[in-house]
Amino acid sequence: EVQLVQSGAEVKKPGESLKISCKGSGYSFTSYWIGWVRQMPGKGLEWMGIIYPGDSDTRYSPSFQGQVTISADKSISTAYLQWSSLKASDTAMYYCARLTTVTYYFDYWGQGTLVTVSS
Amino acid sequence: DIVMTQTPLSLSVTPGQPASISCKSSQSLLHSDGKTYLYWYLQKPGQPPQLLIYEVSNRFSGVPDRFSGSGSGTDFTLKISRVEAEDVGVYYCMQSIQLPLFTFGPGTKVDIK
Numbered sequence: 001e002v003q004l005v006q007s008g009a010e011v012k013k014p015g016e017s018l019k020i021s022c023k024g025s026g027y028s029f030t031s032y033w034i035g036w037v038r039q040m041p042g043k044g045l046e047w048m049g050i051i052y053p054g055d056s057d058t059r060y061s062p063s064f065q066g067q068v069t070i071s072a073d074k075s076i077s078t079a080y081l082q083w084s085s086l087k088a089s090d091t092a093m094y095y096c097a098r099l100t101t102v103t104y105y106f107d108y109w110g111q112g113t114l115v116t117v118s119s
Numbered sequence: 120d121i122v123m124t125q126t127p128l129s130l131s132v133t134p135g136q137p138a139s140i141s142c143k144s145s146q147s148l149l150h151s152d153g154k155t156y157l158y159w160y161l162q163k164p165g166q167p168p169q170l171l172i173y174e175v176s177n178r179f180s181g182v183p184d185r186f187s188g189s190g191s192g193t194d195f196t197l198k199i200s201r202v203e204a205e206d207v208g209v210y211y212c213m214q215s216i217q218l219p220l221f222t223f224g225p226g227t228k229v230d231i232k
Binding site for chain 1: 150156158160162167168169170173174179211218219220221222226
């Protein structure tokens with residue numbers, strides 16, 4: 001069974017750093033891209049970027065380039081999303097999802113990590 | 120960039136009745152490989168999105184056959200033949216023809232009358 005399990009909810013202050021994780025299991029982690037999707041409170045879905053854990057090839061949405069860093073550790077089947085300096089506007093639910101490369105869609109999703117940034 | 124629009128943005132349906140959601144893209148989603156890169160997701164309350172339909176009309180594993188997708192080029196439709204209480208949530212269309220840029224529609228909220 002394909003599973004993506006994300007790290008737990010975080011409460012941070014503006015300016016702090018953060019790294020959240022997404023651990024894949026039940027499939028070959030290095031053979032599929034992993035994507036990150038943001039959902040701000042009460043809003044829709046926004047694609048942030050994708051990473052290929054096999055070689056760490058990473059692509060970012062122009063809206064998020066320079067704002068976050070996506071990485072992966074294939075030895076532990078885990079992808080990461082990190083911020084160096086959080087802002088209140090980063091408050092959102094963040095989902096990781098597996099990207100199938102048949103025609104490039106997200107077929108399995110993590111349960112989400114809620115990030116709250118507040119002073 | 121491709122812009123995705125959905126109509127209506129909200130829909131209230133009587134159980135057992137049909138429902139239909141439209142999704143339009145600003146550019147054709149038909150790829151030179153002959154496939155159309157249009158997908159549908161349902162996000163139930165408090166849950167992550169789940170894949171319903173891929174490549175316009177193919178139901179994902181475990182998706183009930185009351186869900187169907189159709190369309191071509193820039194115009195697509197998701198239909199629910201008989202809405203059930205468990206179908207409430209927000210429905211999103213998504214395109215991926217413009218890799219690596221993925222775009223979601225704004226979402227259509229479906230609730231039960």
